[in-house]
Amino acid sequence: MRRTNQIGWLFVAPVLLLVAFNALIPLMTVVNYSVQESFGDNVFFWSGLQWFEQLLNEDRFHAALGRQLMFTGIILAIELPLGVAIALCMPKKGPFVPVCLVLMALPLLIPWNVVGAMWNILALPEIGLLGYGLNAAGIDFNFTQSPVDAWITIVAMDVWHWTSLVVLLAFAGLSAIPDAYYQAARIDGASRWSVFRHIELPKMKRVLTIAVLLRFMDSFMIYTEISVLTGGGPGNATTLLSIDLVKKALGQFDLGPAAAMSLVYFLITLLVSWLFYTLMTRGEQ
Amino acid sequence: MTLELRQVALEVGGETHIHPTDLRLERGGFNILLGTTRAGKTTLMHLMAGLERPTAGQVWFEGRDVTGISVRRRNVAMVHQQFINYPSLSVFENIASPLRVARMARAEIDARVREAADLLKLTPMLGRRPDELSGGQQQRTAIARALVKDADLVLLDEPLANLDYKLREELREELPRLFEAKGAVVVYATTEPSEALLLAGHTATLHEGRVTGFGPTGALYRAPGDLLTAQVFSEPPINLGRVEKRGGRVALAQDGAALAEWDAPAALSEAADGTYTMGLRPHFVQPANGSGLPEVEGRVLVTELSGSESVAHFELAGQPWVSQAHGIHPFEVGLTARFALETARAFYFDGAGRRVGS
Known part of the structure; x- marks a missing residue:
């Protein structure tokens, strides 16, 4: 027989309360808006799933989602290999290690709107x-x-801003590999490529999973930098999901459709993160 | 096969890691490097393997100077203290990895891997990855990888240190049998004197980057050439006392007063009168039983009882001493107890640390 200890709930209650206040309640407000039609003077009408249907059939949303996926795909494809490559080139020991780390961390310390303004x-x-x-x-x-030039600029900006994060994570993973692995590989006569393929890459797998997840989520929700740099233009060329969402919610004040879009956006982010995580940790206990 | 170090030394950034060392290691039997952590065992192994290049001296193998030749072009195998395997490869591929690099035929690789896996009881694990194995199995995989290679030089760097007691016993018995058939020069590093004695072969004692003694393990244990060798090769630590030798008599003295006195052995009575350091292994210090041996009194500091033996730490002439006796002897911590010294088994070291009569 399994005994459940009810007093446990008492101990997690403060955390649950906190999560309720800063996550669940705002989320429920959004859910509330997403099923209603709003007019001025706080007049609301029930509209059911109308906004969701409209959104999922909307060319504007498809286009923004397509641009978003393309952006995230491009920067992941650039930042991960580049970050790992830079980490491999960095010195492992000696006085230059802290110098390299600080130089690498610099872009990460700059506020997002400043990055946008700088690149602009x-x-x-x-x-x-x-x-x-x-x-x-x-x-x-x-x-x-x-x-095309706008896209080159936003991709360059993101690579400049965030590759460092991948470098730092990959470097941490590399530093955790004991020297004995490299000695064993030298004794075996293994090539540089096999050392990377069979020692470094598997040993970095965990931190790289984290890197992919962080970079996916951050880039999928990117707003400030692009908003400052291009404002979504020229035309709608760099209008990614979040920029489109803000246009809808604040520009047009379409609260219902914007709320529905927020929820769909949130669910996509959650789903893709889960997919990445499941695929990358497959085969581990 | 012979591995020879000729005046091999290593300096890193002005700091001497290995003092000039001469060592001649033969095939057959284990060559043991015995010393505490940081004594230089691993560094010496790296120099032997060619993982590091000595800053002075030469390494000769089979009558050939191999000093500048990289480890890739020598036929070396090594097992580390940590369990080192390729994380993403199966046990089979791990064991096969040195053979694949050597571009051996597929059928031969298969046969060799299966033979090694069989010897090390890994056959059911061949399809698994290292992180799905127990620590003992991971180390067996690493040992199998060293075994299949048919290396000329096999380096075992504290391979059993991270294993639990039972596995250690088991593998310690198997290792000599596994590697001796291969005809390689086998070097084995350990921090434990008892392990060196169990493995027999030859032993080199290391202290702070210096080889203090080398010889057949039993002989080196029974007759260490100097004080450092005796200290490295004793666990619990060897008891040391300052003794005064006058003519044919030896006295263990404190502040001019003799605590115990006995006849000097032949080797010592020929030496000059004066102060010597006596070294007496803990199992030659027994609880007093009126057998006529010289006896001393000391205050008991700590006692340890195992099922079959009693260890008592006590203070004698300001020095920490240890007695290791068979059976259960009740010592009261804090009280003085009498101990008999089997002085006939004592070593005497002169001012320079050389053993008198060596």
């Missing part, structure tokens, strides 16, 4: 070092007019 100024074709430089070198570059 940097990439401006008239005055920016990068934008002006490229144009001076004969490359036609204008992120305020060309969608």
